[in-house]
Amino acid sequence: MFDNLALLGQAFAGFATPSTLFIVFWATLLGIVVGALPGLTATMGVALMTTLTYTMAPNSAILVLICVYVGAIYGGSRSAILLNIPGTPASACSTLDGFPLARQGMAGRAMGISTAGSWLGTLFGTLCVAIFTPTLGEISLSFGSYEFFWVAVFGIVIAGSLSGGDALKGYIAGFLGLFVATIGQETVHAYPRFAFGTVDLAGGIGLLPALVGAFGVAEVLHVMSGPAFKAVASKIDSVIPRIADVLQYWRTILRSGGIGTFIGVLPGLGEDTAAWTSYAAARRASKEKEKYGKGSVEGLMAAETGESACVPGAIIPVLTLAVPGSAPAAVLLAAMLIHNVNPGPMLMVTQPEFVYQIVAMLVLADMMKLFFGLTLVRPLLWILLVPRERLMPIVFVLCTVGAFAITSRVFDIYVMLAFGMIGFGMRLLNFPMAPLILGLVLGDLLDKNLLRGLSLTGGDPTPFFTRPISAGLALLTLFAILWSVPGLQRRVVGLFRRRPAPAG
Amino acid sequence: MTDAAEPTPMDHVRPEPAPRTDLVTGVVILAFGLAVMRMAWAMPTFTDRGGDPFTAPGIVPGFYGLVLALLGIVLAARSVLRGALRPGGGASGGGAFAYSRVSRLAAAVVVCFGYAIGLIGTLPFWLATATFVTAFVLLFEWQDETTPRRLRRIATALALGLATGLAVSLVFERLFLVRLP
Numbered sequence: 021m022f023d024n025l026a027l028l029g030q031a032f033a034g035f036a037t038p039s040t041l042f043i044v045f046w047a048t049l050l051g052i053v054v055g056a057l058p059g060l061t062a063t064m065g066v067a068l069m070t071t072l073t074y075t076m077a078p079n080s081a082i083l084v085l086i087c088v089y090v091g092a093i094y095g096g097s098r099s100a101i102l103l104n105i106p107g108t109p110a111s112a113c114s115t116l117d118g119f120p121l122a123r124q125g126m127a128g129r130a131m132g133i134s135t136a137g138s139w140l141g142t143l144f145g146t147l148c149v150a151i152f153t154p155t156l157g158e159i160s161l162s163f164g165s166y167e168f169f170w171v172a173v174f175g176i177v178i179a180g181s182l183s184g185g186d187a188l189k190g191y192i193a194g195f196l197g198l199f200v201a202t203i204g205q206e207t208v209h210a211y212p213r214f215a216f217g218t219v220d221l222a223g224g225i226g227l228l229p230a231l232v233g234a235f236g237v238a239e240v241l242h243v244m245s246g247p248a249f250k251a252v253a254s255k256i257d258s259v260i261p262r263i264a265d266v267l268q269y270w271r272t273i274l275r276s277g278g279i280g281t282f283i284g285v286l287p288g289l290g291e292d293t294a295a296w297t298s299y300a301a302a303r304r305a306s307k308e309k310e311k312y313g314k315g316s317v318e319g320l321m322a323a324e325t326g327e328s329a330c331v332p333g334a335i336i337p338v339l340t341l342a343v344p345g346s347a348p349a350a351v352l353l354a355a356m357l358i359h360n361v362n363p364g365p366m367l368m369v370t371q372p373e374f375v376y377q378i379v380a381m382l383v384l385a386d387m388m389k390l391f392f393g394l395t396l397v398r399p400l401l402w403i404l405l406v407p408r409e410r411l412m413p414i415v416f417v418l419c420t421v422g423a424f425a426i427t428s429r430v431f432d433i434y435v436m437l438a439f440g441m442i443g444f445g446m447r448l449l450n451f452p453m454a455p456l457i458l459g460l461v462l463g464d465l466l467d468k469n470l471l472r473g474l475s476l477t478g479g480d481p482t483p484f485f486t487r488p489i490s491a492g493l494a495l496l497t498l499f500a501i502l503w504s505v506p507g508l509q510r511r512v513v514g515l516f517r518r519r520p521a522p523a524g
Numbered sequence: 525m526t527d528a529a530e531p532t533p534m535d536h537v538r539p540e541p542a543p544r545t546d547l548v549t550g551v552v553i554l555a556f557g558l559a560v561m562r563m564a565w566a567m568p569t570f571t572d573r574g575g576d577p578f579t580a581p582g583i584v585p586g587f588y589g590l591v592l593a594l595l596g597i598v599l600a601a602r603s604v605l606r607g608a609l610r611p612g613g614g615a616s617g618g619g620a621f622a623y624s625r626v627s628r629l630a631a632a633v634v635v636c637f638g639y640a641i642g643l644i645g646t647l648p649f650w651l652a653t654a655t656f657v658t659a660f661v662l663l664f665e666w667q668d669e670t671t672p673r674r675l676r677r678i679a680t681a682l683a684l685g686l687a688t689g690l691a692v693s694l695v696f697e698r699l700f701l702v703r704l705p
Contacts, residue, residue, distance in 0.1 A: 245629035413660035
């Protein structure tokens with residue numbers, strides 16, 4: 021226990037340098053701006069910055085990414101409140117009560133609630149990272165190939181089932197991602213799969229160029245083909261959070277923090293699900309249900325706390341299992357691998373200090389977010405007024421530079437363009453994108469562990485179903501699939517619900 | 525979530541595509557899954573070199589191909605149940621892709637691809653970027669303006685293009701030490 025506290029202290033002391041604090045300053049600001057601008061998402065921001073910070077020292081690069089991630093999830097609520105357009109998909113829930121509050125002339129109060137909720141949410145989640153990661157890390161040490169196979173499958177299935185929209189299309193997106201991860205040389209025989217004789221394809225599809233394409237380029241095309249939005253410049257009251265708002269809804273904050281962190285820990289479910297779930301739970305428990313959707317302070321607080329608590333939550337499985345809890349966390353995982361930090365069960369054994377450095381980074385980013393939340397009001401409004409015709413070409417240039425940066429292959433630019441078109445098409449056909457990324461990231465884990473498990477037993481698949489943790493994960497996966505079958509869910513819920521008295 | 529008034533994530537998701545679109549998508553996914561299975565089947569197993577048959581490169585992609593094919597069938601079947609083959613099954617649930625959107629999309633694709641494939645590598649990076657940004661801004665802002673204001677537009681677009689080209693080159697090459705295309 022004291023060892024851990026000492027490690028945490030060391031982590032904070034290590035970051036107390038002017039250059040680190042300067043990184044926290046600009047990266048969090050960049051994150052907030054990326055989040056606030058509709059069309060630039062947290063995933064895209066983290067993916068782009070991963071490529072652009074490639075040459076920085078590992079700790080500085082990961083600090084940048086965490087600050088961008090924390091900032092972007094918060095920044096999204098600004099446009100949700102002021103424009104009724106979620107700046108990132110995670111803030112969609114905040115439009116429900118944030119925008120009505122702004123229309124009632126309380127835009128500043130709404131932003132204050134968002135700042136307080138988001139700040140407390142991330143703090144709550146970070147506390148959970150510090151407390152639970154070492155314990156979960158120990159449990160994950162007992163995971164073998166069979167368990168990792170199921171963790172990967174469970175991640176894809178649950179991301180497909182719950183990432184919003186059509187579960188069937190979610191599964192298809194997940195398996196497409198898994199398929200793309202198989203392209204290139206495999207690890208056992210170095211046989212180039214689906215390379216068609218080209219050296220570039222034999223090298224595999226780079227994860228980051230694909231992500232920059234699927235999020236950056238697809239987003240540019242999506243924004244440019246969509247209708248223009250008009251920014252509203254409204255008069256803004258004080259953005260200082262009211263103590264009364266926080267004290268009155270402390271139960272909501274704790275509940276949403278818990279829900280948000282838990283959703284974050286589940287593989288593949290992101291901030292948007294966290295916000296919606298916290299919102300629904302707060303509404304169910306609320307004494308003032310009728311205000312929800314019409315400018316409820318409690319509703320906005322729940323959504324903001326939930327989505328921001330999800331950020332640290334999503335990092336917990338990255339550190340303990342090397343399985344991402346959300347789409348931006350998937351990119352963060354990829355970034356850690358690029359910088360030779362190997363997250364997973366062995367992390368607490370080989371680099372226990374890294375976990376506490378992450379905790380320190382989250383706290384620093386959260387504090388900086390609070391600072392900007394209280395001070396940065398007008399400039400953010402101006403940024404929201406930048407027309408998309410001028411912003412999008414710059415974003416595209418950054419995507420191109422980013423895709424090229426890691427391996428300096430022109431092929432990566434083509435990968436980015438191809439994934440941009442695929443991502444755009446999939447979005448048009450209502451395929452969710454989170455399972456696709458999860459598939460891309462988990463492909464390697466699934467591939468290796470399935471083959472390893474099978475060759476360990478000489479082709480006998482029974483340990484995949486009989487080892488206790490494996491069996492539990494298999495059952496959970498089955499449950500997640502059945503839950504998404506239309507009709508089945510209602511019937512099961514119906515069994516447990518009291519039947520209404522027959523009419524007439 | 526039985527309360528009808530309760531908001532769900534679906535509120536912010538675009539309308540469902542037409543059942544017929546889903547049918548086509550399902551068939552394409554099925555064909556893709558089958559093609560992947562076929563290619564996976566054709567991969568060598570390395571058993572002749574004493575390799576473990578369970579490490580054959582085709583097993584995992586073959587499994588994915590199978591799952592994709594099955595999911596394609598389910599998607600196609602579901603779209604038929606939702607009326608893909610009935611008259612009117614091609615009509616979208618709303619939010620049809622209007623002509624103006626297609627033309628904007630086409631313009632964006634042409635300029636972006638032209639930059640990434642054509643300009644980069646043939647021109648120095650800063651010049652390619654400046655040309656691209658200027659062209660992009662002008663293309664999308666041109667029709668909104670009257671003639672006298674267009675001169676100002678051209679000047680703004682040029683300035684933005686040059687600023688972007690130079691700033692991106694300087695910041696990434698000098699500060700972040702990233703290699704530019």
